[in-house]
Amino acid sequence: MSIGGKIRFLLLILGICCIATAISLKHSITKKELLSYEAEKLQKNLAANERLVYNFLANKNEIEKARQFHKNEEYGLNFIEFYRDKGINILTYQDGELKFWSTIKAIPSNPELLKEGSSFLQLSNGRYEVIKKTSGIYTLVFLIDVKTQYSIENKFLGNEISRYISQTNALDLASFSDPEIYNIHDLNGKPLFEVKLKQGYSKSIYSTIEIWLWAIGIFSICLFFNSICAWLVKKGHLNAATLLITVFFVTIRITDLMYGWFNRQFDLSLFNPSVYAESFFLPSLGDLLLNVIAITWVMLFVYTHNDQYKLPGWLTRSKTGGLIFQIILLITFGGIAILFDQIFFGLIINSKIDFDITNIINLGWISWISIVVLCLAWFNVYIIASIFMQQTLQLNVTNRERLILFSAAVIGYFVYRLEVGFSIFFIAYALFIFILGWDFYVRRNKFSIGIFASLLFCLAFISSIKYLRFIDEKERGNRLTIAQRLSADDVKLITAIDNLEADILSNNFVINYFKQPALSSVVELKKNIEKQYLENYLPKFEYNIYEYNNVDSSIAGHDGLPLAYFKNLVKSGSVKAYDSNFFYRLNDTFGYQNYFAIIPIFDNIRIMGTLVIVLKSQPYNYKGQLPEILVDKTIKNDADYSSYSIAFYKDGRLESQTGKYTYKLTTAGMKFLPVRAHTFIKERNLDYTHLIYSPEPSKVIIISKEDVSYVIRLATLSFFFLVFIIFSVTIYTLIWVLKNIDESWGGWFNINRSLMINANKILYKTRIQFSIVLSVVATLLIVGWTTYFYIRKEYRGQQEDLIKEKLRKVQQSYEKQIARTGIPLPNDKSINDFNQFADINSAYLNLFDTSGVLIFTSLPKMYDAGILTRRMGSKAYINLNKLQRSEFINTQEKINNRFVYSSAYAPIRDSQNETVAYIGVPYYANEADYQSKIGVFINTLINIYALVFVGIGILAVFLANQITSPLTFIQDSIRKTKLGQKNQPILWSRHDEIGSLIKEYNKMIAALDDSAVKLARSERESAWREMAKQVAHEIKNPLTPLKLGVQLLEKSWKEKDPNFEQKFERFNKSFIEQIDSLSTIASEFSNFAKMPDTKLEKLDLVPIIEQARNVFTNSEEVEIYILNKATVEVLIMGDKDQLLRTFNNLLKNAIEAASETDKCLIKIKIFNDDERVYIEVDDNGKGIDTALQQKIFVPNFTTKSSGTGLGLAFVKQAVENAGGTVAFESLINVGTTFYISFPLS
Structure with missing residues (x-):
């Protein structure tokens, strides 16, 4: 077997071994082993944190410092900086009183109840390992994060094992009923808690290794089949090789789609149908990527051997057959365009992929995979077009005929599009095919930067217009969904109603309130109902609660609505909510939804009173009343409303509106009314598009959105153009490297040698272009990088200035408010007053006493949900209480590593200028606002730079051509310069370096003409001498036999030779032959002359x-x-x-x-x-x-x-x-x- 054959089979063996190893790894690890592996890592990390704590406690100096934390701010701050980022916090007590805390996440309510040493404790927001050390009157309590547990779950808050001790999120705390658990011990071997694998967790210990093994294995097998097919091509079996590699890849993909032997091996979002799914052949984005890669591989194989494919002889000879084949080719190009359109359509419409390319910095890896798929799709279009055009060269069809067929097809389709709806897509696509064909048929596929840029620009233009169209189509679908949602019952509210009705009758607090209303306040009743049933919907609904006794009188004695008012609403036609016993919906509401419930409260069978709950929904009010961290993930974020303006019209009059767009008070004069169920219109003057939705004849909802600006359109075009350039350069570099690496170690030498050779071949104009582009790019990058850091600093500074300004305003206002009365005691009135003060200042506010304990807050949910404890931030308390600063801003206040916000604090002083409290102004949206501004800046910078790069590239080509055009002109003149003909001098009017060069050239050709004349004269003389010599030699040859013949004939005549007649005949014939020879010689020399x-x-x-x-x-x-x-x-x-x-x-x-x-x-x-x-x-x-x-x-x-x-x-x-x-x-x-x-x- 040859070396090539051995290498091929080694590839096959390597592929099989890799796949077998991956499968064995997957099945060799049981759930129990996986649990042990993950739990051992947790145990190790937890033990490392315990050692830090015990090493701290073993050091007398550290203990002494801990006792001084509340007195020595340096000690306290140093501890916070070193330990808190490791998930370790400390609380110091003196005589049972909390003196120092390094965290506001969790604080035990009673440290006396804690055991000495290590224990496992449930606190308000999670589970902690607690290590207690008492020394005299001081008690040190260390908290090591184990698991967070919040009543609210979202992208910031999760119920999971702490990332400080487990980074894989594979484990959860176990209960007694769980079958497979793992005991976690402290350093002393005492059990702390048990863990289990999370339900549905399927990742293996070697998941990453498995992915790479599968990838290497499949790639090796593909290389094996590719090498087999290449070997078949060398043996002359081209068609068999093409069929084999095609069948191989089709089999691979079909079997994978049917049985999932590859795409179901990994728990990756790439293969998740919820991200993207379209059909059996495209069940996920990963499968789409694999399909495109398989097609690309086959097409590259065909493209590599393209010149070896031969069409049938009858087809290449037939003019009619050639024209029909050319028509089929054009139809194929049209089919390819439709296929590409469907792929792009699916990536946007049939997916949840974030395709906002105007926000480049926030594009995820799934989005970039989609962009790579798009690049590969266009790459296949180019390869297929090149293959077909190469084959058509064999046809008996001229370029003129090809152009006529192409023009006829374009014109025909243009007429068709005018009938069904014009689209610029096909024009750009036809231009792409025309440029490609012109380059292939006319220019013989010679590389040109202009042609290359034109092709990429066409592709970028097509992609940008398709992207904008599909995004618009998707947005319009979403807008229609919003309109339908606004005009229908809120499903989440109905669910909340069901929960409330099911639970409120058995709520002991509510029943006890109606039994003994004097023992509880209305505020407590409202707070209880809000916390259990309504708090997650507060961003959307306003609510009121009224309570009545058994004789329908108000229990609290307020001047609210009488119960009879709500009973009359029922009688006047209010509709009972779906599947509800007590809730009704008002019929005449539009633009909002108004529900009320009349709930009787029973004690056994005795009615004690009636509870009335009124809910008013305003779903179009997208500005939430709570920070994002307090919105549960089960409540959909309405941020998708933020880019819309919404108006509600009833009987032709404006009921309500929101957003930036200014609507008319009536529908009079609106040309688009009346409408069907819904329609979209475009307002060209203001660049807005409107959805007109009419759920009923008398009701109209208008949802407006700004149209895509030309700047965004240009940015989209530049993005795709830049991406395609990068992709093309990457593909070219990859192909070049593969071509220059051989099977030996000399491959790298070949690369270096090729680089040197190609570097010496680079044209002068190319060097100029590269220098211009490189210098501009380097300058832009330096400027951009510097600008980024400057803007980032400026944004932070602006935020701090705004927070300081708000803090000082709040501080001064509150000091004036308490100047006479002092800090009020917490009660319903003081809480309400503090909330009103916060609303007046449009800020969330917290008030702490001089010990750092929370007195009032305008956002109690942050503390009621256990997200924060009722303590002041430790750094803020040290800076204000110990360092006596007049204000403190902590830009890195952390709830956890996922949620960071800014918080400003200032002391509140009384009329005696004594500090009586501390006011805190948390800015929960600080980091999101900062990231948003930075993101907008970076995206704008990238889009601008992309346009600049394109412009600089074009300018560089233009300038380089301008600079080198004289050199090109001189080169053409030198090329035409020939010895022996009249050479024209070059005319140049400028007195520059080029002018000097041309002057010397003109002198040279003048001297060359003189030399040519002399040389020609010399050559002619030499040639004629040689010719005369040759002519003499050639004539002398036949003259010699002529002379001898005449002499012999004369002798025979004199001697009266009897055979004279015969000799004369013979000599005469010979003389004629020699004379003919002389004539031939003369003719040949004459012709040559x-x-x-x-x-x-x-x-x-x-x-x-x-x-x-x-x-x-x-x-x-x-x-x-x-x-x-x-x-x-x-x-x-x-x-x-x-x-x-x-x-x-x-x-x-x-x-x-x-x-x-x-x-x-x-x-x-x-x-x-x-x-x-x-x-x-x-x-x-x-x-x-x-x-x-x-x-x-x-x-x-x-x-x-x-x-x-x-x-x-x-x-x-x-x-x-x-x-x-x-x-x-x-x-x-x-x-x-x-x-x-x-x-x-």
Whole structure:
């Protein structure tokens, strides 16, 4: 077996081994082993944190410092900086009183109840390992994070094992009923808690290794089949190889789609149908990527061997068949466009992929995978088009006919689109095909940066318009869904109603309130109902609660609505909510939803009173009343409303509106009314699009959105153009590296050598272009990087300034408010007053006493939900209480690593200028606002830079051409300079470096003309001397036998020779032959002397060669074959007579050089490239001796016993007169091959 064969089978073995190893790894790890692996890592990390704590406690100096934390701010801050980021916090107590805390996440309510040493404790927001150490009057309590448990779950808050001790999120705390658990111990071996694997967790210990093994294995097997197919191609089985590699990839993909042997092996979002799914063949984004890669592989294989595919002879000869094939090709291009359209449509419409390319910085890896799929799809379009165009070169179809067919197809489709709806997509796509065809058929696929940029620009333009169209289509669908949602019952509210009705009758607090209302307040009742049933819906609903006794009187004695009012609403036509016993919906509401419930409260069978709950929904009010951290993940974030303006019209009058757009008070004058159920219109003056939705004849909802600006359109175009450039350069680099690496270690040497060679081949204009682009890019990157850091600093500074300004305003206002009365005691009135104060200042506020304990808060849910404890931030307390600062801003206040916000604090002083409290102004949206601004800046910068890069690239090409155009002009002039003809000087008016160069050139050609005249005279004299010598020699040869014959004839005459008559006859015949010889010599020299009289005209070379062949086809011992592989009509500039005599001479010499025993076989091969035609005349004669080959074109040299030696000299002169070249190769007893080339006309 050859080395290549061994390598192929090694690839197969490698692939099988990798896949087998991946499968064995997956099945060798049981759930129990996986649990042990993850739990051991948790145990190790937890033990590391315990060691830190015990090492701290073992150090007397550290303990002494801990006792001074509340007195020495440096000690406290140092502890916070070192330990808190490891999930370790400390609480210090003196005589049972909390003196220092390093966290506000969790604080035990009573430290006396904690055991000495290590224990496991449930606190308000999670589970902690608690290590307690008591020393005299001081108690140190360390909290090590184990698990967070919040009543609210979202992207910031999760119920999970702490990331400080487990990073995989694979474990959860176990209960007694769980079958497979793992005990976690402290350093002393005492059990702390048990863990289990999370339900549905399927990742293996070696998940990453498995993915790589599968990838390497499949890639190796693909390489094996590719090498087998390449071997088949070398053996001449091209069609079989193509069929084999196609069947292989089709089989791989079909079996994977049917049985999931690959795509179901991994728990990756890439293969998640919820991210993207379209059909059986495209069940996920990962499968789409694999399908595109498989198609690309097959297409690249075909493209690599494209020149070896041959169409049937009947098709290549038939004009009609060729035209039909060309039409089928155009139809295929149309089908490819439709397929691409469907792929792009699916990536946007049938997916949840974030495709907001105007927000580049926030694009996830799934989005970039989609963009790679798009690039590969266009790459396949280019490859397929190139393959088809290469094959059509074999057809009997001219470029003119191709252009006519293409133009007819474009015009026909244009007319069709005018009927069904115009789209610029097909024009851009047709332009792409036209440029590609022009480059292929006319320019012979020569690389040009202009053509390359034009093709990429067409693709970017097509992609951008399709992207904008599909995004708009998706947005319109979402807008219609919003309109339907606004006009219908809120499903989440109905669910909340069901929960409330099911639970409120059995709520002990509510029942006890109605039993003994004097023992509880209305505020407590409302708070209880809010916390259990309504708190997650507060961003959407306003609510009121009314309570009545058994005689329908208000229990709290307020002046609210009487119960009879709500009973009359029921009687007047309010509709009972779906599947509800007590809730009703008002019929006449529009733009909002108004529900009320009349709930009787029973004690057994005795009615104690009635609870009325009123809910008013305003779903279009997208500005939430709570920070994002307090919105549960089960409540959909309404941020998708934020880009819309919404108006509600009833009976033609505006009921309510929101957003930036200004609506009319009535629908009078609105041309789009009345409408169908819904319609979209575009307002060109203000660049808005409107959805007009009419759920009922008298009701209209208008949802408006700003249209995509031209800046965004341009940014989209520049993004795709830049992406395609990067993708193309990457593909080119990859292909170049693969071509230059061979199977030996010398591959890297080949790369270095190729780099050096190619570097020396780089044109001067290319160097200028590269220098311009590189200098501008480097400058822009430096400026952009500097600007980024400056803007980032400025944004932070602006935020701090705004927070400071707000803090000082709040501080001064509150100090004025308490100047007379002091800090009020917490009660319903003071809480309400504090909330009103916070609303007036449009801020969340917290008030702490001088010990750092929370007194009032305008956002109690943050503390009621256990997210924060009722303590002041530890750093803030140290800075204000210990360092006595007038204000403190902590820009890195952390709830956890996912949620960071800014919080500002200031002391509140009384009239005696004594600090009586601390006010806190948390800015929960600080980080999100900062990231949003930075994101907008970076995206704007990237889009601008993309446009600049494109502009600089175009400008660089223009400038380089301008700079190098004189050099190109000089190059063309030098190329045309020939010795012996009149060379025109170059005219240049500028006195610059180029002018000096041209001046010297003009001097050179003037001197060259003089030299040419002298050289020509010398050559003529030398040639005539040589010619006279040769003529004398050739004439002397026949004169000698003539002289001898005359002398012999004279002797016979004198001697009266009886045979005189016979001798005379013989001598007479000989004399005539010698005279004919002299005549032939004179003719040949005459013809050779006439060579300069060449008449150049445009000739088709093939008929001339065929005419020469026909002269010598009469002999049975001679066979002459012409193999015409030219892809174009072979037109050259030459003298027809000279060229005919040239090929006559070559064929005559080949026949005369033939062996006497073998049949003379002559093969004439014709082929071409973009600029020249090449002719090879090959014979099987005796060959030319190596020593004689250097003289073969010398005028008087011959290898035959007779002849003038002018034949090949004539051939050389005739070929060169036509601008061609001639050379030869010869082997003794093998044959001779003459190589002739002419420039195409």
